[in-house]
Amino acid sequence: MLTLILPDEISSLIIEALLKSGSREVGGILMAEHTGVNEFTIRDITVQKRGAFASFFRKIEDALGRLNNFFDKAYHDYSRFNYLGEWHSHPSFEPIPSPKDDQSMFQIVQDVSVGANFAVLLIVKLNATSTMIGTAHTYFPDGNKARALTPTIRST
Numbered sequence: 029m030l031t032l033i034l035p036d037e038i039s040s041l042i043i044e045a046l047l048k049s050g051s052r053e054v055g056g057i058l059m060a061e062h063t064g065v066n067e068f069t070i071r072d073i074t075v076q077k078r079g080a081f082a083s084f085f086r087k088i089e090d091a092l093g094r095l096n097n098f099f100d101k102a103y104h105d106y107s108r109f110n111y112l113g114e115w116h117s118h119p120s121f122e123p124i125p126s127p128k129d130d131q132s133m134f135q136i137v138q139d140v141s142v143g144a145n146f147a148v149l150l151i152v153k154l155n156a157t158s159t160m161i162g163t164a165h166t167y168f169p170d171g172n173k174a175r176a177l178t179p180t181i182r183s184t
């Protein structure tokens with residue numbers, strides 16, 4: 029099972045985005061460092077508006093500049109720092125993947141131009157006490173999907 033670590037500074041970035049977005053969905057991409065066996069630590073994220081609709085089409089072109097900055101910072105050490113996947117909020121729903129979320133994640137992971145062996149989807153929301161709760165799932169090109177551990181996020 030894959031373990032996804034969110035350091036405090038990344039959690040703060042996400043909580044800030046959730047507070048700003050209110051009842052609108054927000055999301056972006058996850059950039060991570062491979063920090064252990066089946067363990068990835070999020071090192072940077074992008075934050076993109078998702079508009080009024082619950083469905084989200086990621087705008088990878090918006091993220092490319094940010095990705096390049098990240099890779100410059102990481103000295104192009106692609107073996108350790110890499111695109112890990114996506115995150116978004118479900119302000120009005122349980123933070124679990126919808127059928128549409130599953131579909132778009134399988135599209136990403138099965139896209140040969142992305143060339144990923146897997147991709148992670150992190151879904152978060154704020155509960156009544158403004159605590160971040162969420163889930164993470166790993167998607168594989170063969171059509172499999174597995175729950176990932178998120179020890180620094182309260183699960184639902």
Ligand SMILES: [Zn+2]
Binds near residue numbers: 118126
């Ligand atoms: Zn969703």
